Amino acid sequence: MNPPTFSRLKIRDLRKHLLKRCFAIPKLQRSFVWDAGRAAKLLDSMYQGMPIGSLFLWEIDRKSANLIRTAADVLPTFDHANKHIWFVIDGQQRLSVIHQAFEGASKQNDAGRHIQFDRLCFVVQPEAETESPQRIVYRKPLNREFVSLKDILSADWKQHFSNYPQSLVRRLRDCRDRLLNYPLPIITVQGATLEDVGEIFIRLNSQGMRVTSADRAIALMGNLDVRQMAEEVRRSVRDSGFGLDSVDPILMGFNLVAEGPDQNGDPPKLEAMARRWSKRIAQDESEKQAFARQWDKYKRAFLSAVDCVQHKFPVHDETYLPSANMLATLTVYFYHHPGQPPSPHLKELTKWFWATGVAQRYSGRGYHRNIVADARFFEGLARGSLKKFTFTDYLDPVADIQMAQYASRSARTRAFFCLLAAHKPCYLDNGEPIQINGTSVSHANRKHRHHIFPQGQLAAHYPAQVYNGLCNVCYLVSEDNLKIGMKLPRKYLTTYRAAAPKTFGRVMRSHLIPTDPGSGIWDAGITTAFKKFRKRRLALICTAFENEAGIRLFRKS
Secondary structure, three states: OOOOEEEEEEHHHHHHHHHOOOEEOEOOOOOOOOOHHHHHHHHHHHHOOOOOOOEEEEEEEHHHHHHEOOOOOOOOOOOOOOOEEEEEEEOHHHHHHHHHHHHOOEEEOOOOOEEEHHHEEEEOOOOOOOOOOOOEEEOOOEOOOEEEHHHHHOOOHHHHOOOOOHHHHHHHHHHHHHHHOOEEEEEEEEOOOHHHHHHHHHHHHHOOOOOOHHHHHHHHOOOOOHHHHHHHHHHHHHHOOOOOOOOHHHHHHHHHHHOOOOOOOOOOOHHHHHHHHHHHHHHOOOHHHHHHHHHHHHHHHHHHHHHHHHHOOOOOOOOOOOOOHHHHHHHHHHHHOOOOOOHHHHHHHHHHHHHHHHOOOOOOOOHHHHHHHHHHHHHHHHOOOOOOOOOOOOEOHHHHHHOOEOOOOOHHHHHHHHHHHHOOOEOOOOOOEOOOOOOOOOOOOHHHEEEOOOHHHHOOOOOHHHHOEHHHEEEOOHHHHHHHOOOOHHHHHHHHHHHOHHHHHHHHHHOOOOOOOOOOOOOOOHHHHHHHHHHHHHHHHHHHHHHHHOOOOEOOO
16 A cells, blocks of 8 residues: 555535545445534534544545445445546545535435435524634524525525625625635545555544444455445335334344354454455355355344334334344344244243343343343254243342433333333223324333323422332323323322223223322322332332243342
8 A cells, every 4th residue: 555645625626526526435434424413513613714634535446436335325426437436435424514515405314314404504693692603503594694505605606695785795705715715634545455445444433433343344344345235134124114223233143143152152253254254255256145145044034033023022113122232132043043933932032022121131241241142042942942031130120120210212211111012001081092103102202201290290309310210101192291281190190080980990000000099199298199109100010021021020129
């Protein structure tokens, strides 16, 4: 590899290269992952003249076009009429934002969120009392106050603002000049091999955005478009209405079936797998077909695992799944047992699902060993082993459940909402089931999560950690939530009980809400009432978890 060359390129000149479509994204690169806020901050830094880092390019002959990622992206596609390719090794996110500041298109990021780049606006008159105000923001344009950068940077920008007062035009011109004349540092390497570039990618990105083991593995497997293959699996999963934040669990699962767990209890290293496959393919091109065959079998197994958690468990969308890595280990079972699990197997899968969720077995210390142990267990189960899933790390009801927070994204909180969903919660007024399999009561939607004892009433007596605990939360649609407002349960539940006495008990059981005389629900004193209620509901929740799992999960108090 030749020594890198260093240069600076003004944004107005960079724009010309973008229009010539000289840039390309190599297969080892991730997709566009930034959100709108980060895009605005980048452009604001440029406006302020602050450094934003270098653009690292790999210049190579166009004969290497097979290394270009073909998926549609935020950047323009490479024009094969160009003599050389400028592969973007570092700076794809920044280059994409700069390009879209001119284009103003609506694009989807890797998380599936749409960014309307024409909403990147220049704040014409910032608030005087604000120190160092942000001048580039993401919001809907507002005439003469928040002006779209797309209009400011356009070639006919003067026509856009022909009816503006000159004082305002001068501010827009200043913004335009600052951005167009911003000097972007460029580092270019030539004569590098694919392996060199993979190592460069890992080193550079390790200093900036978080690089996962999956990113490293993809970078090292330059001979295979593994990212595209994994993204194809993720798209298939999304088509079924189930989202995944990243391809990491997909690659972890493949690693578990392709390499097998290490004897010392650690999962196989993705980077080691990547190097091994790259070496095999370099020595024998036919190994690509072997990899493709194994991947195809694995893809079917992964999709079966997703189907299983969606239809055998109360996982209505990805926000309910306690851990995405549960898909990786469950895929091991379907890899070795392609069909539907028979009843004895499903019983063991059920134990595993609830124990892994409520005990957070895939997070914290020792989670690697749990993943390996589960992968081995699933392979044995699929091959006909009679071994049962066991769980002996019993939980403390108070410390582990009562203290857990409803707004947390922890595996335990997600398992709790799975538990509520499993009991088919009903509307308070008519006893009909609440439709959870959709957007009506998504775990990601807090407005459908109801505090049984209202926060406003408890705030004067208990800290937020107490009244925001799982024991004080159930599912209610937002309309009922608003209707109840700040009323205490003894008042609003009395009304519902009087209106529908025949269904009231069943409805309360569907929400795991105790209503017997000793439950605290009907007591007048708020502090003693809530204290009694929390204790009774904790017992109900723990019992319900164990009933769903079919095994003991908690220590006896």
